[in-house]
Amino acid sequence: MAESLILIEHDRQQVKRPSLHAITLAQQLGGEYALLVLGHGMDGIAASLVSYGASAVVVADDPALAEPLADRYATVIAEAARKRGTKTILGTSSTFSKDVLPRAAALLDAPMITDVVAIEETDGSISYRRPINAGSMFAMVKVEGDRRVLTVRATAFEPPAANAAPCPISHFDFDAASLPNGMQFISREERKSDRPDLTEARVVVSGGRPLKDKETFERLVGGLADALGGAIGATRAAVDAGMAPNDYQIGQTGKIVAPELYIALGISGAIQHLAGIKDSRIIVAINKDPDAPIFQMATYALVGDLYQIVPQLIESIRRA
Amino acid sequence: MKILVSFKSVPDPNDVAVAGGAVSTPKSVINSFDEIAIEEALRIRERGEATEIVGATIGAPAVDEQIRAALAMGVDRAVRIDDSRALDPYAVSRILGAMVKKEAPHVVIMGKQAVDDDSNQVGQMLAGLLGWPQATFVSKIEFLDNKTRARCTRETDAGLEVVEVNLPAIITTDLRLNEPRYVSLPGLIKARRKPIEVLTCDQLGVTVRPLTTVLSIARPPKRAAGTRVESVEELITKLKQEAKVL
């Protein structure tokens, strides 16, 4: 069975932990797998990846790859897949892999399946389960042809163990001068937060439209999140109104979370939002409308005005 | 400048159901992200930076209703590529690739994802097939240097990012790029007189076959109905003793 190739995401300092969850799917598919890292100055990151049971950590390290520009990244990924004879290329769903992997698939003339949450084997052929229509349904999908690209939902696969004997690190040689040159990186918003990462947090507190403005959102949603050591999320309505930055958006077109505890403050429960929180273990909803759709999904429902309830909650948690 | 916008007809997200293992579609609409793409093209034309907007969609004759809606919004011409198969994103991008070669636009603006299949693939695949630059998940577009480049703000998992792409390029839209206009009655009436061009894959010289097939569709298991709590104290007690998350 041919080796799979897993694209690993990083922020130039360290590996993004959810991107490791694709390894777990590769293990379920069986056969060997290699981890692929693209960037510049990748020695530390490559070294941190040697214990995940891969046959190799393959590193494409070059100043031309310092920023994740899709035209260059997809070219290098496709070239690596061709040279290694890779049949299955995997990544974890994120804006990074959604940007570069479909392009790499096209360069390989390969089909792609987005957001795999499970696989099933019948009569030796594998089909893939994935959410569609904002997670209101699941489709079982089959793929023809021998090459394919898959992205996985991090929340649907456990993180892999890092207890294997160290594997070799190999450098992937390519001709940097012949890479496409039509995209330029200009800038990235740098925001530092002391709060845990949304997609990895044990507790997520989210706010919706009635939080009014940035200050109120921070005071109530931020205040409760801090009392619980949690991360902050938001609905599209809250992001559109400028209460929270875009990367806090949870849902069909935002982030997918599956914390132990999800607390929804003033959120109606549109399917597009529910798409991102369905797999949370405990969902608490606080909403003044007893008929809000979010209550159909909540483990604990508290009807009332969040402006009264949230300060009391913060107070009781801090006291405890 | 000539802009090509692609759009997909999708089941109205507020009104989808599963019946007999398939998604039933009482009503179809233009995919939300494609409406945003059309709106952006109109704004670019309105500020004098574009002269022509061509719309393209792949589907059966039933999608003519969404083509009318696009024309009513203000798209100049629309083409339906007649294909009623269940295509996958790779097949769609191959067909759109042939359309792009035929129309030779300066930029393609399209939705980042179709809200029925939620694939988020076609724009990137199209860019790869054409060898064009891409700017995905875009919430702001500005044209620079006599419209030879576009500066785009992208919504990423780590916050906003700015890239520049040489034209021609593929741009895919995110929610905050704009708020699409409503279709006006005069627009609708005018749209009825605009012709819909119909092409086949054969005429475009492209042979494709979907490589992914949906075998079945099912509703996910429902979450068990929850408990109503009456006070903050009761909530905290439940979270501690029953749920054991505090």
Ligand SMILES: Cc1cc2nc3c(=O)[nH]c(=O)nc-3n(C[C@H](O)[C@H](O)[C@H](O)COP(=O)(O)OP(=O)(O)OC[C@H]3O[C@@H](n4cnc5c(N)ncnc54)[C@H](O)[C@@H]3O)c2cc1C
């Ligand atoms: C293509 C597309 C993609 C989308 N993607 C996403 C996505 O990824 N994520 C997302 O979140 N949305 C998404 N949306 C938007 C989604 O459809 C909803 O519009 C949005 O989630 C609503 O946000 P909200 O719950 O904050 O606001 P609303 O729906 O306005 O709900 C506000 C709620 O607050 C309650 N409330 C008001 N005042 C108080 C108070 N004082 N105390 C307690 N409760 C109060 C109200 O009863 C109401 O239930 C998408 C939409 C489209 C069309």
Ligand SMILES: Nc1ncnc2c1ncn2[C@@H]1O[C@H](COP(=O)(O)O)[C@@H](O)[C@H]1O
């Ligand atoms: N049948 C189609 N006809 C025209 N455009 C399409 C079609 N399917 C997908 N697209 C375009 O591709 C984008 C992304 O779709 P997807 O990759 O399927 O999520 C959509 O927003 C459309 O602009």
